[in-house]
Amino acid sequence: MTSNGEKKLQLYSYHRSSCSFRVRIALNLKGFDYEYKPVNLLKGEQKTPEFLKVNPIGYVPALVDGDLVIADSFAIIMYLEEKYPQHPLLPRDLAKKAINYQAANIVSASIQPLQNLDVLNYIEEKVGPEAKMPWVQKHIGKGFAALEKLLQNHAGKYATGDDLFLADLFLAPQIHGAIKRFNFDMTPYPLLGRLHEAYMQVPAIQDALPENQPDYPST
Known part of the structure; x- marks a missing residue:
């Protein structure tokens, strides 16, 4: 929980995944203290029934914001940019x-x-x-x-x-x-x-x- 009682954002991630890396940077720039949910790709954890409920295609990253689950790094970053305007990730020009x-x-x-x-x-x-x-x-x-x-x-x-x-x-x-x-x-x-x-x-x-x-x- 955050200080105001809201659930923390959850990021399903693998340390070496460059797609997850992108999202981690975005979350850091926007100042989020998020929950890290590791998914070991080398052990095949992305193919488990539990993870496929999160992202049916079986890729990381996936972001959970309340009741909403977003997969795909580009979609996640655009969602963060739209919902959380602090530290804009796109220039105005x-x-x-x-x-x-x-x-x-x-x-x-x-x-x-x-x-x-x-x-x-x-x-x-x-x-x-x-x-x-x-x-x-x-x-x-x-x-x-x-x-x-x-x-x-x-x-x-x-x-x-x-x-x-x-x-x-x-x-x-x-x-x-x-x-x-x-x-x-x-x-x-x-x-x-x-x-x-x-x-x-x-x-x-x-x-x-x-x-x-x-x-x-x-x-």
């Missing part, structure tokens, strides 16, 4: 808002789905484990090249200026995962590399990092 949507969609539609656990497991099964890393790095590179071009005339301290907005919520986890999980060389992408360094200094992003989550492995 229409052109800048459009750039934020484009950058977020490059990550959410053209990079992340091609590196998620189901896809990588399928590639390992049908082709072999040695095929996974080249596949991931190819699609990260294609997306990052597009993002470098998209943001080159819009970036400031962050993706579209000196304030954190929607694009940053999607970029920070994607770049972090590319470096830490997929050993991706950021040298050809200096703008994104600079953004990564800036993101790692932001408390709301630091607190949302995989290693700072309660379900992060202790060993």
Whole structure:
């Protein structure tokens, strides 16, 4: 319960999930003390009957706000933005808002789905484990090249200026995962590399990092 007697927001999350990472950043920026509900994807907990009642497609994240359950990171973030206006996640300027949507969609539609656990497991099964890393790095590179071009005339301290907005919520986890999980060389992408360094200094992003989550492995 919160101090005024309302139920805390609940976030079903997995520490390594970049989609969950995005939502954790949004919740932190908006100042929520939420309840973390871990779902271990490697153990298949997303496929249990209990979790499928929360999200029938069996993916994290899922957010519970009172009697409402919202799945899909984009839907969750847009819901939070509409209902809880503190720390706006979209700029007022229409052109800048459009750039934020484009950058977020490059990550959410053209990079992340091609590196998620189901896809990588399928590639390992049908082709072999040695095929996974080249596949991931190819699609990260294609997306990052597009993002470098998209943001080159819009970036400031962050993706579209000196304030954190929607694009940053999607970029920070994607770049972090590319470096830490997929050993991706950021040298050809200096703008994104600079953004990564800036993101790692932001408390709301630091607190949302995989290693700072309660379900992060202790060993």
